[in-house]
Amino acid sequence: MQRGLTGHFVPVSTLGEQCRAFVPAALPPSPALALDETLHEQLQNASLAIGRLDGQVDVLPDRQVFLYSYVRKEAVLSSQIEGTQSSLNDLLTHEMDLAPGVPLDDVTEVSCYVSALELGMQRLAEGMPISLRLISELHGQLLSSGRGSTKQPGEFRRSQNWIGGSRPGNALHVPPPPDMVQDCMGSLEKFIHNDPVKTGTLIKAALAHLQFETIHPFLDGNGRLGRLLIALILSSEGMLRQPMLYLSLYFKKNRAEYYAHLQQVRETGDWEAWLSYFLRGVKETADDAALTARRLWTVFREDRAKLQTLSGATGSLLQAHEQLQRVPLLSAGKAAIKMNVTLPTATKALQRLQTLGIVREITGGKYGRLYSYEAYLSILSEGTEPLR
Known part of the structure; x- marks a missing residue:
């Protein structure tokens, strides 16, 4: 009108x-x-x-x-x-x-x-x-x-x-x-x-x-x-x-x-x-x-199922995955604090997740490594490319 x-x-x-x-x-x-x-x-x-x-x-x-x-x-x-x-x-x-x-x-x-x-x-x-x-x-x-x-x-x-x-x-x-x-x-x-x-x-x-x-x-x-x-x-x-x-x-x-x-x-x-x-x-x-929300839940569920079927899967591996659902970028130090485990235990868990293709280490350094939950961030980042 x-x-x-x-x-x-x-x-x-x-x-x-x-x-x-x-x-x-x-x-x-x-x-x-x-x-x-x-x-x-x-x-x-x-x-x-x-x-x-x-x-x-x-x-x-x-x-x-x-x-x-x-x-x-x-x-x-x-x-x-x-x-x-x-x-x-x-x-x-x-x-x-x-x-x-x-x-x-x-x-x-x-x-x-x-x-x-x-x-x-x-x-x-x-x-x-x-x-x-x-x-x-x-x-x-x-x-x-x-x-x-x-x-x-x-x-x-x-x-x-x-x-x-x-x-x-x-x-x-x-x-x-x-x-x-x-x-x-x-x-x-x-x-x-x-x-x-x-x-x-x-x-x-x-x-x-x-x-x-x-x-x-x-x-x-x-x-x-x-x-x-x-x-x-x-x-x-x-x-x-x-x-x-x-x-x-x-x-x-x-x-x-x-x-x-x-x-x-x-x-x-x-x-x-x-x-x-x-x-x-x-x-x-x-x-x-x-x-x-549905896509994220599917990613979380499928990755957890994958981890649970692994021979030798540890509780720390599942804990690390749970923490990455809460914060899709995680360092070993932060993970150790949140999981209440030692730094070597957290590091080993994150490195295993990297071997499985669930996370990617994005710093490339020997120290202060940062691990990214790739599938999670890929879904979440859609449409967030900066305007030019």
Whole structure:
């Protein structure tokens, strides 16, 4: 539906030039969303896909294994959209304090995103509602170190920003001036809490994400936090028991369409076209995540069966395999600690797994060797190649 401009412009002066900042109207859209047969079907298909994902992960022997991995994949993808070049392998290596040769600023940024994701899960589990307080706390964690640490972590911006273009005067979008950010975010918080009307969870997540991106309330980290907001809404409202649905890969693969929809809503009010795009992404992402869970479980089960049929298989060999399911990059030293065995025992187990073709030693050195669970990382890394 073409509603026209979904807000109003106010004049601002920044960097010595005059321009117009866009202040979005409070949600929900007016006139109300027109859900035709196609959108109803997309909404139903997306909901069913999320249900299948929730059920698929529920049958895993250890859902935390999947969650650990998937959170890190999301952190890499979401940060890549913002321009980092870190890979999933870089992040996992960094987390083991074995990060020579990786782009430190990039991998620190991704690591902070993991921390923000985990903090969000923790706060929801503690019963904290999605609020400006929570959003600010997560932003503070997101920018706690690295390149963004000087850009007011945890605080709404006090200066004007813009999106696209070399300066405000030729920008694609100039968000609300800083003195209006608090009110805009306050209205968004009310909408998330079903004020003035109750809104379905998926529609709420779609609208809230776009509104957050339009407000752009922080100096840095808006994109990553806006994507995280989707998962938090779905989890907080019980659609997913764990926040495991992340749209960054879908947005990454369809980024031209994504940015076009954001601007189209601002200029024409066509929320329905954005919702259709969003629901396609939810279904695709949920289906892919459920398939990934099944593929990982198949790899784990088949490799364990292989180990159990070996003559002379030891408990330490099975223990090492269990640890690699939790962390697909492992050193002998870390393995010895986690398995509560001696270093020679852990080393022997990992070397045997290498002989069997289950892991690969990736450092090539005599000391500080690092073993990679190849089949696991191959599945997990799909789609995480850095943008060029």
